Amino acid sequence: MDYQQERKNPPALPRPTNGRAKPTPVPTISDETASTVGAPGTEQRASTRDLSTVELLKEISAEVGHLVQKQIALAKTELKADLKAEATMVGGFGIAALGFAATANLLLVTAVLALAQVMSGWKAGLLVSGVVLLVAAAVAGIAWNRRVRSPLARTQRTLREDVEWTKERLT
Numbered sequence: 001m002d003y004q005q006e007r008k009n010p011p012a013l014p015r016p017t018n019g020r021a022k023p024t025p026v027p028t029i030s031d032e033t034a035s036t037v038g039a040p041g042t043e044q045r046a047s048t049r050d051l052s053t054v055e056l057l058k059e060i061s062a063e064v065g066h067l068v069q070k071q072i073a074l075a076k077t078e079l080k081a082d083l084k085a086e087a088t089m090v091g092g093f094g095i096a097a098l099g100f101a102a103t104a105n106l107l108l109v110t111a112v113l114a115l116a117q118v119m120s121g122w123k124a125g126l127l128v129s130g131v132v133l134l135v136a137a138a139v140a141g142i143a144w145n146r147r148v149r150s151p152l153a154r155t156q157r158t159l160r161e162d163v164e165w166t167k168e169r170l171t
Contacts, residue, residue: 108132 115124
């Protein structure tokens, strides 16, 4: 394939499937019909057996470069598809979290109405609100105790060691 033609009509990359369908097969090159990649200034050859060692190395390096470009393009395509799938998942979890919050509110209202049968409504509301506030304060206290007290401690320690090591080597 001519290099200019390949730039105008690049071969289709296999599309990521995300487990939904079989990927398209990648064409293979047989040893007898291998040709140069099509870089500018190279001609089509019937066989790699006719090439000198230098020409073979040039062809291999050109094909490796071409393969790296294709792999990078495939990785970009796959990353975009994966990010889209992850964004969809995060959106679904957001909707589920709203549903859980609404359910928790409705259960708290139900508890207030049930207690209102035994005591006055405002006392029942105050009691349920106080219990929820105590639970929230306990969770906040536990979360606060789990905070990072010295951020990047290991990195800071290794940087100090590296600086000391460099100073020792330079003196």
